[in-house]
Amino acid sequence: xxxxxxxxxxxxxxxxxxxxxxxxxxxxxxxxxxxxxxxxxxxxxxxxxxxxxxxxxxxxxxxxxxxxxxxxxxxxxxxxxxxxxxxxxxxxxxxxxxxxxxxxxxxxxxxxxxx
Amino acid sequence: xxxxxxxxxxxxxxxxxxxxxxxxxxxxxxxxxxxxxxxxxxxxxxxxxxxxxxxxxxxxxxxxxxxxxxxxxxxxxxxxxxxxxxxxxxxxxxxxxxxxxxxxxxxxxxxxx
Numbered sequence: 478x479x480x481x482x483x484x485x486x487x488x489x490x491x492x493x494x495x496x497x498x499x500x501x502x503x504x505x506x507x508x509x510x511x512x513x514x515x516x517x518x519x520x521x522x523x524x525x526x527x528x529x530x531x532x533x534x535x536x537x538x539x540x541x542x543x544x545x546x547x548x549x550x551x552x553x554x555x556x557x558x559x560x561x562x563x564x565x566x567x568x569x570x571x572x573x574x575x576x577x578x579x580x581x582x583x584x585x586x587x588x589x590x591x592x
Numbered sequence: 593x594x595x596x597x598x599x600x601x602x603x604x605x606x607x608x609x610x611x612x613x614x615x616x617x618x619x620x621x622x623x624x625x626x627x628x629x630x631x632x633x634x635x636x637x638x639x640x641x642x643x644x645x646x647x648x649x650x651x652x653x654x655x656x657x658x659x660x661x662x663x664x665x666x667x668x669x670x671x672x673x674x675x676x677x678x679x680x681x682x683x684x685x686x687x688x689x690x691x692x693x694x695x696x697x698x699x700x701x702x703x704x705x
Binding site: 513519522523 | 596598625627634635636637640648650682684693694695696697698699701
């Protein structure tokens with residue numbers, strides 16, 4: 478069975494400050510991990526993904542995440558927050574069964590950026 | 593390359609009615625997945641179709657059903673609507689093989705009154 482835990486349903490940071498959104502996963506098989514962002518009344522946009530290989534993954538808009546197997550974590554970071562980063566962020570896990578696109582999502586973290 | 597298209601964007605239905613939502617995936621993609629998003633339950637997997645066959649199914653009652661056509665377009669149907677079915681329904685498109693991510697549409701906002 479797979480699951481995802483996102484710590485902190487709401488996170489506030491000042492513009493220019495570090496963004497850190499936490500995600501821990503549980504998976505009985507090697508996981509594929511994703512971060513998606515959702516703006517109001519919109520669908521989900523992929524920020525980055527980890528499948529295999531390099532554990533530090535760089536995504537769009539300056540975001541990156543590091544896969545740490547020993548900690549079962551995949552935290553999302555951005556060195557300097559921008560007002561446009563205000564949105565809801567979802568961490569997701571799926572199994573490595575080829576072609577299975579059943580994502581298990583975390584409950585989401587709403588990021589607020591303060592001027 | 594066109595993205596994932598969901599229609600309609602907004603829908604208001606009455607309890608007891610049924611509704612059909614449509615999703616056109618990215619050209620060449622053969623897998624379509626459906627998710628329900630609510631404030632209380634978050635994002636929950638409904639089902640996935642690949643080459644016109646249901647390949648995976650979530651834990652939803654039989655009132656929720658879907659199908660996929662030969663052109664990969666998919667529809668989901670909810671019968672005997674309940675107030676709790678009010679949600680944003682998201683469709684995700686992917687090639688269906690290999691280790692690639694899913695691309696989401698903008699969703700259909702269903703309100704049941």
